[in-house]
Structure formats: C-alpha cells, structure tokens
Amino acid sequence: MTLFWIVAGALVLVIAALLVLALLRGERATGPAEAYDLRVYRDQLREIERDAARGTIAPDEAERLKTEVSRRILAADARMQAGTPRSARGSGPSLAMAAVIVLVLLAGSALIYLRLGAPGYGDLGLQTRISAAQEARENRPSQSEAEAQMPEQSPTEAPEDYRALVERLRTAVTERPDDVQGHALLARSEAALGNYPQAYAAQRRLITLKGDEASARDYADLTDMLVLAAGGYVSPEAEQALDEVMRRDPDNGVARYYGGLMMAQTGRPDTAFRIWDKLLRESRADAPWVAPVRAQIPDLAYAAGVNDYELPAAPNGPAIAGPGAADIEAASELSAEDRQQMIEGMVDRLGARLADEGGSPQEWGQLLGALGVLGRTEQAAEIWQEAQTVFAGQPEALAIVRAGAARAGISE
Numbered sequence: 001m002t003l004f005w006i007v008a009g010a011l012v013l014v015i016a017a018l019l020v021l022a023l024l025r026g027e028r029a030t031g032p033a034e035a036y037d038l039r040v041y042r043d044q045l046r047e048i049e050r051d052a053a054r055g056t057i058a059p060d061e062a063e064r065l066k067t068e069v070s071r072r073i074l075a076a077d078a079r080m081q082a083g084t085p086r087s088a089r090g091s092g093p094s095l096a097m098a099a100v101i102v103l104v105l106l107a108g109s110a111l112i113y114l115r116l117g118a119p120g121y122g123d124l125g126l127q128t129r130i131s132a133a134q135e136a137r138e139n140r141p142s143q144s145e146a147e148a149q150m151p152e153q154s155p156t157e158a159p160e161d162y163r164a165l166v167e168r169l170r171t172a173v174t175e176r177p178d179d180v181q182g183h184a185l186l187a188r189s190e191a192a193l194g195n196y197p198q199a200y201a202a203q204r205r206l207i208t209l210k211g212d213e214a215s216a217r218d219y220a221d222l223t224d225m226l227v228l229a230a231g232g233y234v235s236p237e238a239e240q241a242l243d244e245v246m247r248r249d250p251d252n253g254v255a256r257y258y259g260g261l262m263m264a265q266t267g268r269p270d271t272a273f274r275i276w277d278k279l280l281r282e283s284r285a286d287a288p289w290v291a292p293v294r295a296q297i298p299d300l301a302y303a304a305g306v307n308d309y310e311l312p313a314a315p316n317g318p319a320i321a322g323p324g325a326a327d328i329e330a331a332s333e334l335s336a337e338d339r340q341q342m343i344e345g346m347v348d349r350l351g352a353r354l355a356d357e358g359g360s361p362q363e364w365g366q367l368l369g370a371l372g373v374l375g376r377t378e379q380a381a382e383i384w385q386e387a388q389t390v391f392a393g394q395p396e397a398l399a400i401v402r403a404g405a406a407r408a409g410i411s412e
Contacts, residue, residue: 012109016102037076045069133267140266143237146230156194180209192395196229216249223258234262257289269303281312286365286403344374361397365404372408380408
C-alpha cells in the first residue's frame with residue numbers, strides 16, 4: 001500500500017506541475033498588460049495613417065482618431081513608467097491559481113479514491129485469491145439458508161388427475177415408509193411438479209433405504225433436486241452429494257457440470273473453466289448439460305483469463321446408432337447415393353426397433369434428429385407425438401427427446 005500511495009502522489013504532483021507550468025508560461029508569453037496595449041495602439045495608429053493615405057477616411061476624421069489613440073498610448077506609457085502595470089496586479093492571482101490547482105488535484109484524487117477505491121486493501125496475489133476462494137467455499141450459505149432467500153414460486157401447472165395421483169402416492173409412502181419404489185416414484189413426481197424440497201427429501205429417504213446399493217444416478221438426482229430447490233446454487237449439502245456421485249462414477253456428466261458451477265460460484269473460474277471445457281468436448285450433442293455449458297462458458301473463459309477461447313464446433317446432427325467398424329469401412333467404398341441409402345436404412349432400423357422394443361430417451365432423440373437431417377419431418381412429427389406419450393410423467397427423459405425434436409425443427 002505504501003508503494004501505491006507513493007506512485008499515486010507522484011502522478012498527481014507531475015500533472016499539477018504540468019498545469020502550473022503551462023499557466024506560468026502563458027503569463028510570461030503575454031508580458032505586462034500595458035506593453036500589450038501599447039503594441040495594439042501603435043498598430044491602430046499605423047492603420048489609421050494607411051487608411052488616410054488611401055483616402056478611405058476623411059482627413060479631419062483621421063486626425064481625430066490619431067489624437068484619441070495617441071492619448072491612449074500616453075496613458076499606457078505613463079502606467080508603465082509608474083511601475084504599476086496590471087500584470088503585476090495579476091501575478092498574485094496567477095500564483096494563487098497555481099496553488100489552488102495543486103490542492104484541488106491532491107484533495108480531489110484522495111476523495112475519489114476514498115469513495116470508490118478500497119483503502120487499506122492489499123494487493124491480491126494468486127495465492128491470496130485462492131485462499132479467499134477457499135474461505136468463501138467453506139463459509140457459503142447452507143441449503144436451508146439459500147432456500148429461505150428464494151422468492152415464492154407459483155405452482156407448476158399439471159392436470160388435476162395427476163395431482164390427485166401424487167397426493168395418493170404421498171399417503172401411500174407415509175403408510176409404507178420402507179417402500180423403495182414408492183419413494184423413487186414420489187421423488188420424480190414431486191420434481192415434476194416443481195416441489196424440489198419435497199423431491200429431495202424423498203430422494204434422500206430412497207438413498208437411505210438402498211444403503212450401499214445406492215447408485216451414482218441416485219446421488220446425481222439428489223444433487224439436481226438440491227440445486228433446483230436453491231435456485232441454481234450449489235450448497236454444501238449439494239457438494240456432499242456430488243462427492244458421492246464422483247466416488248461412484250468420476251465421468252458422471254451431471255456431477256461434472258454442477259462441480260464446475262460450484263467452482264464458478266466460489267471464486268474459482270479457472271477451475272470451473274477447465275472442468276466445463278473438458279466436459280463439453282467429451283459430451284454427446286444431446287446431453288442435457290451441453291446447452292447451459294455452451295451458453296455460459298465464454299464468459300467463464302474470460303473470467304479465467306482465457307481471452308482467445310473458441311467454442312468447440314457442435315456436431316451437425318446426432319450420431320446414428322448401429323454402424324460398426326465393418327459398416328464404416330463398407331460405406332467408404334460406396335457412392336454418395338449408396339451411402340445415403342445406407343444411412344436411411346440405419347435410421348429405419350432404429351425406428352423399427354424403438355417401435356417394437358422401445359429404447360432410451362437418447363435413442364428417441366437420435367432418431368428424431370436424424371429424420372430432421374434427412375428431411376423426413378412429417379415422419380419425425382408423428383414419432384415426436386408418440387414419444388410424448390411414451391415418456392409422459394418423465395420430464396427429464398422427455399427433455400432429452402425434446403432436444404432431438406428441436407434439432408428436427410418440429411418441437412413446439
């Protein structure tokens with residue numbers, strides 16, 4: 001801080017000195033005011049004589065003007081001879097003005113810094129910033145504190161019969177507190193209604209009932225519900241759930257996304273950027289975390305000091321499930337028309353399998369996106385309608401399928 005004040009004070013004095021020097025130079029350049037008046041009057045006298053010689057003014061008028069100017073010349077010369085030029089009277093104010101400039105610069109600069117700066121705040125080196133981030137992470141608000149600050153949310157719209165089913169499910173779980181399937185259904189149902197505190201309470205009970213058999217997906221769902229209940233804030237309780245996910249599945253995308261978000265929220269944009277950048281490059285195009293990461297990572301890169309960051313190119317369309325190494329080798333030897341037919345055949349086989357056997361939401365999303373790429377939007381629209389029936393009551397799965405419908409240009 002001492003060095004800062006020395007440098008700041010020196011800069012103010014240098015600027016003040018330059019301003020004062022300019023003021024004093026201006027005073028010396030003009031000289032006494034009476035001497036300047038004399039030069040002006042003599043110029044006027046010569047101008048009158050030229051005008052009289054050219055005949056532009058009458059002789060009597062010229063004599064009258066010459067007399068008046070000569071009188072002013074004598075008065076100015078008398079003041080100079082008396083030693084009381086107006087410039088002497090003006091030298092005091094000039095020096096006073098210089099002193100005022102210095103004082104205003106010094107006082108004004110100090111006042112501005114005291115109001116807008118941070119007096120007594122030391123330099124923030126790398127280790128200091130890391131320590132401050134760690135302290136912020138350790139002392140951040142709890143889950144309950146974060147939820148208490150959340151504004152009241154309007155209830156999620158849902159059919160009355162669905163709400164009645166959820167109410168009966170709540171009663172059934174209360175009567176059968178050890179029902180694993182009941183708690184799993186209740187957690188998903190409460191989340192679908194936007195009742196995230198009730199959802200994560202049911203999910204915690206589910207994990208307790210499962211014990212050591214609780215999976216990474218169970219803890220990832222718990223993390224998701226905790227974060228949503230806190231309005232996107234990753235609390236210490238959510239971090240504990242993340243640790244359980246990573247212990248079981250270090251490549252889990254949900255945990256990696258929320259882990260990066262937590263680092264960004266606790267002052268470590270550098271760590272958050274590394275987590276998200278790696279996650280983005282390793283994720284499928286239809287992964288639910290890809291869109292929010294792509295939307296936020298440019299600002300995160302800037303905060304991390306990565307000024308030349310470029311988003312990795314998004315794939316043009318979903319990968320079509322089914323082709324193996326032999327298919328790829330064979331396709332390389334086909335004409336463009338034959339390759340198109342091969343791709344359409346794979347799409348048709350995927351569609352037939354999903355119609356007969358069903359499949360994951362990722363596969364449904366793949367099929368919709370592929371049909372959009374092929375221009376078969378009418379067929380895609382029909383399959384999208386079917387998918388909404390298949391995944392009714394499963395908002396997370398339906399969101400994945402909807403991403404494929406959006407790529408096909410058919411989602412509402």
